[in-house]
Amino acid sequence: MFPMSLALLLSITKLLSFATAADVEAAGSSSVSRFVFNGFLGANLNLNGAGEILPSGLLQLTNNTHKQEVGHAFFPTPFLFLNSSLGEPSSFSTSFVFAIVPQYSDLSSEGIAFAVSPSVNLSAGLPSQHLGLFNLTSNGDASNHIVAVELDTTESKEYGDINDNHVGIDVNGLISVASMPASFAPNSTFDSRFENLSLISGEPMRIWAEYDAKNIQFNVTLAPLHVKKPSLPLLSSKVNLSSVLLRDMYVGFSSSTGHAAGSHYILGWSFALNGKAEELDPSQLPTLTITEEDPASAKKTKYWAILFPIAVVVLLVTISIIIVFVLSKRKRKYAEVIEEWEAEYGPHRFSYRTLYKATGGFSNDNILGNGGFGEVYKGLLSKSKQEIAVKRISHDSKQGMKEFGAEIASIGRLRHRNLVQLLGYCRRRGKLMLVYEFMPNGSLDKYIFGRVEQSLSWKQRFNIIKDIAAGLLYLHEEWEQVVLHRDIKASNVLIDAEFNGKLGDFGLARLHDRGETGETTRVMGTFGYLAPELSRTGKSTRSSDVYAFGAFLLEVACGKRPVELRGCGVELVLVDWVTEFLRRGELMEAMDRRLGEDFVLEEAEMVLRLGLICSHPVAEARPGMRQVAHYLQGEAPLPDMTPEDFPLFQSASIRNALVVGVSSSD
CATH class of the missing domain: 2.60.120.200 (Jelly Rolls)
Known part of the structure; x- marks a missing residue:
């Protein structure tokens, strides 16, 4: 006992x-x-x-x-x-x-x-x-x-x-x-x-x-x-x-x-x-065991320890020459020049070998799309198993190094849940590559304009609209400097696995100190999203971004591009097309027919009216993105505007064509 x-x-x-x-x-x-x-x-x-x-x-x-x-x-x-x-x-x-x-x-x-x-x-x-x-x-x-x-x-x-x-x-x-x-x-x-x-x-x-x-x-x-x-x-x-x-x-x-x-x-x-x-008491604490490194280095040391005693001078000299030659050739092959802006903005820099393996040698089977900068490839990093999207800028791209630097400078230090994350970049012999987080559901335009089996519900569209508004507000007012996107459109909005919207493609972005506006020698952007004042001043501003956001609101709600070629051979301007419905008192007829009755009336009407307000031809009449965010969150009512507050059509020929468009069932 x-x-x-x-x-x-x-x-x-x-x-x-x-x-x-x-x-x-x-x-x-x-x-x-x-x-x-x-x-x-x-x-x-x-x-x-x-x-x-x-x-x-x-x-x-x-x-x-x-x-x-x-x-x-x-x-x-x-x-x-x-x-x-x-x-x-x-x-x-x-x-x-x-x-x-x-x-x-x-x-x-x-x-x-x-x-x-x-x-x-x-x-x-x-x-x-x-x-x-x-x-x-x-x-x-x-x-x-x-x-x-x-x-x-x-x-x-x-x-x-x-x-x-x-x-x-x-x-x-x-x-x-x-x-x-x-x-x-x-x-x-x-x-x-x-x-x-x-x-x-x-x-x-x-x-x-x-x-x-x-x-x-x-x-x-x-x-x-x-x-x-x-x-x-x-x-x-x-x-x-x-x-x-x-x-x-x-x-x-x-x-x-x-x-x-x-x-x-x-x-x-x-x-x-x-x-x-x-x-x-450190002596009583459990031991932290960390996985040992690959023993390749130890094996190499052992290999040389055995070889050296039996090697002759000629063999050693030959091996030395071969090693110097191979290393010099490899160094030249993968040589990369680091410039001053890279030291200032540099996010993670990927090796060309890593991206080459991740994309299957930039295989055509992995192409996600093509743009003004070149192809975009899907990739998988071999170590972390993280899916990525690699934008490879073409040799003959007119934008070239200047816009590549702008993209690194703009998005490399930005962190927001509604902006596509730039993970890093690669430069090799003139090849310019940007590495982004992979968006499994692709771009928004294929759901709005393409023929896909899965169509977006109004709830999903409205959430994406609010997501992009939040991202643009961050760029305009909440980061340390003003970032002008200059190319806001459905094809530059990417959808993640949970169908959240993220604003991408900062290739045309410009970075400015607060209070300054952008000034360029040429108008940049996409036709149909360009504010009228850009053709006169050539200056990009936050207000011109708001104009493009207004066009984005209308295309998401209506399922139409900002400018479309009609059967009569005349271009249909979406903002004027929606304005005509407003004048007729039939604003909800402008909604995407694929939605049917599956939308919240108050939200849809607010988005259409806000799209028209943001697309106002007078820059001073457009709201800022903070006010836009308040409208979308229901924290402030839209201004009480009548159809007469919106501008008339630019010409009788366009007006007649638009009336044809309004009368059609398209």
């Missing part, structure tokens, strides 16, 4: 040595004040999404097999974050060891956030730059009551990120109240220099986050795992959380991946309320 009791005692002692039994003082939120996990084997955590505890004791929030993934892990018991008698916020302290291991060393896999939340259910949080914490509507909402420390590896301009490797303090949203590049200060009171750290290095790092409620002081300190806690914090900011923290709050982690996959790990974690969190 004694041996059995001893064995039982030893088992219990071993179990308690894991942080699974964490130093938890009680089960209710009124008495829980601290815990510590030196590894998570057997831990009772609330896991959601991709979060799981591995057999090794690692807490894995995401893995390297899925992109656009979210993982959550929270301590299951809430803490009393408000003093019950005074209603004042509590101080807290936490320390944890983390590691971010991207699937590919040069591609970011987003990041991790430590979060204090009123709920463990963050299922509404989006992946990518949202870190699984917020979504498009909840971001910045004071009702979130969420405090977070983010370890962010992607630069999102829309959220004011300082770079793609930073630590930030977030309150109710993704715009950090304070942030700094990932780094640490050596332990010297006389030396305040910081040494840089790479969050995606795959190396374990330790972080301390400490909030002093009395002095409303929030300190965050970062260091490599085996470095003592620096005396100088990375972040030290005054943050008043009195209106943010509620009585019962949960603590845990949220993580996400984006366009690239990766694994996010927590090796150990301690937390204390109204006290200092217990220091973690």
